[in-house]
Amino acid sequence: FNNPHAKHGRQAIVHLFEWKWNDIAAECERFLAPKGYAGVQISPPTESILLTSPWRPWWERYQPISYNLCSRSGNESELRDMITRCNNVGVNIYVDAVINHMCGAGGGEGTHSTCGTYFSAKNRDFPSIPFSGFDFNEGKCKSASGDIENYNDINQVRDCRLVSLLDLALEKDYVRGKVADYMNNLIDMGVAGFRVDASKHMWPGDLTVIYGSLHNLNTRWFNGGARPFMFQEVIDMGGEAIQASDYFPLGRVTEFKYGAKIGNVFRKWNGEKLSYTKNWGEGWGFMPDGNALVFIDNHDNQRGHGGGGSAILTFWDARIYKMAVAYMLAHPYGVARVMSSFRWNRADDWQGPPSHEDGSTKDVQVNADDTCGDGWVCEHRWRQITNMATFRNVVDGQPHSNWWDNGNNQVAFGRGNRGFIVFNNDDWHLDVTLNTGMPGGTYCDVISGQRDGERCTGKTINVGDDGRAHFKISNTEEDPMVAIHADSKL
Ligand code: LM2
Ligand code: CA
Numbered sequence: 161f162n163n164p165h166a167k168h169g170r171q172a173i174v175h176l177f178e179w180k181w182n183d184i185a186a187e188c189e190r191f192l193a194p195k196g197y198a199g200v201q202i203s204p205p206t207e208s209i210l211l212t213s214p215w216r217p218w219w220e221r222y223q224p225i226s227y228n229l230c231s232r233s234g235n236e237s238e239l240r241d242m243i244t245r246c247n248n249v250g251v252n253i254y255v256d257a258v259i260n261h262m263c264g265a266g267g268g269e270g271t272h273s274t275c276g277t278y279f280s281a282k283n284r285d286f287p288s289i290p291f292s293g294f295d296f297n298e299g300k301c302k303s304a305s306g307d308i309e310n311y312n313d314i315n316q317v318r319d320c321r322l323v324s325l326l327d328l329a330l331e332k333d334y335v336r337g338k339v340a341d342y343m344n345n346l347i348d349m350g351v352a353g354f355r356v357d358a359s360k361h362m363w364p365g366d367l368t369v370i371y372g373s374l375h376n377l378n379t380r381w382f383n384g385g386a387r388p389f390m391f392q393e394v395i396d397m398g399g400e401a402i403q404a405s406d407y408f409p410l411g412r413v414t415e416f417k418y419g420a421k422i423g424n425v426f427r428k429w430n431g432e433k434l435s436y437t438k439n440w441g442e443g444w445g446f447m448p449d450g451n452a453l454v455f456i457d458n459h460d461n462q463r464g465h466g467g468g469g470s471a472i473l474t475f476w477d478a479r480i481y482k483m484a485v486a487y488m489l490a491h492p493y494g495v496a497r498v499m500s501s502f503r504w505n506r507a508d509d510w511q512g513p514p515s516h517e518d519g520s521t522k523d524v525q526v527n528a529d530d531t532c533g534d535g536w537v538c539e540h541r542w543r544q545i546t547n548m549a550t551f552r553n554v555v556d557g558q559p560h561s562n563w564w565d566n567g568n569n570q571v572a573f574g575r576g577n578r579g580f581i582v583f584n585n586d587d588w589h590l591d592v593t594l595n596t597g598m599p600g601g602t603y604c605d606v607i608s609g610q611r612d613g614e615r616c617t618g619k620t621i622n623v624g625d626d627g628r629a630h631f632k633i634s635n636t637e638e639d640p641m642v643a644i645h646a647d648s649k650l
Pocket of ligand 2: 260317318319320327328361362
């Protein structure tokens, strides 16, 4: 379950948060495949509750009402078309699976769901699946309120309601079967795996049985016997009873320490310096490389939900954010996920995607210069980030090498003889000659521009036959970093 089954040596996954299926299909064809992104994490595809106070928050999608594939992103045929078109260009689809719970206990009753399916939160009745009162953990949970009150009590965390969300009894064969049917339906449609929402709140033993009953991936696009890629969302910053390692036997796990630490490093908070990242990865107390799914920010912690706190970098801090994403994509540790966001009013962290008066999500507008508009940020299309996703593909399998630092916030490292990157996060110029490990020649910097045939639209870097090159990076540059790789050679 740890293998993303990426095609053509592609490496990075992008989370197209709240994008509609039609837009994702187009994006796979026009951008993600040509630029070399391995896959897309999509927002939850099931029918969810429809909330109007506050108005259509993004988090309504984390409150399923049925397993009908009918959401704010589109209907089942649009989903199927998107999965097919993305697979046809070698871009994998990973589904955000919300299987720990249904809607909130106070969700009311009626047909206020994204496709108008009736439910009653009060009676624990979700007739279209169907789930009824027998299928929830109400009897099992021992907290006074029925909600999770104490994160040091493992039983509460897994058997009680997370922020009042009706907690499914995943120990029951019936419930496990319904969840597996839902996931298998998606696997048969061609998805390559799942982000498993709220994994900390589910017993590893229950997940073992559910994963065990999942189909192999669809052989129209994947090798026979390929198991779905599973990455569990477990927020483990240390100090809680449940640990990320409890989920290692099940697949990959989100490494939340990564983004929190890198935020401190690039912000220079808590005495952190870039030079301290020489042993970045397991050396920093992160989980084993083969288990980690890494990211700078996610849809929760970019807006203060979930784990990580105020250190988390987002597109709002664009300059150091680009540096942090570049660092992640250049570094060999983990499977990397890039965030692609929509803008919101920062005082209203609930705000949903750009939408019309009737609540329907707006199309993603793409401008002539490859950026997006109409509230869509498209970090994955920012030149510096796109080109570093390519860098990661080019250097795949090469070791972390030729480290250099100035003892402060100027560092450089290579990836064997395939790539080299230099960062200047100090408040003064960088002017240094370094051993890059690369073959001699003229390379195009993929941060300030890129190679365009014989031409370079950015800075050029001359690497001597001894592998050494001179780098000058002013601290006032738009992006104080330089990156070259084998395919950017002129
Ligand atoms: C996750 N990972 O484990 C998601 O990444 C995260 O986005 C989800 O929370 C959470 N687990 C549950 O799937 C989000 C959001 C919460 C929101 C829930 C449910 O961060 O704020 O809770 O989705 O929509 C909201 C209200 C909360 C209320 C609850 C139920 O904020 O106050 O609790 O709905 O009505 C009474
Ligand atoms: Ca649970």
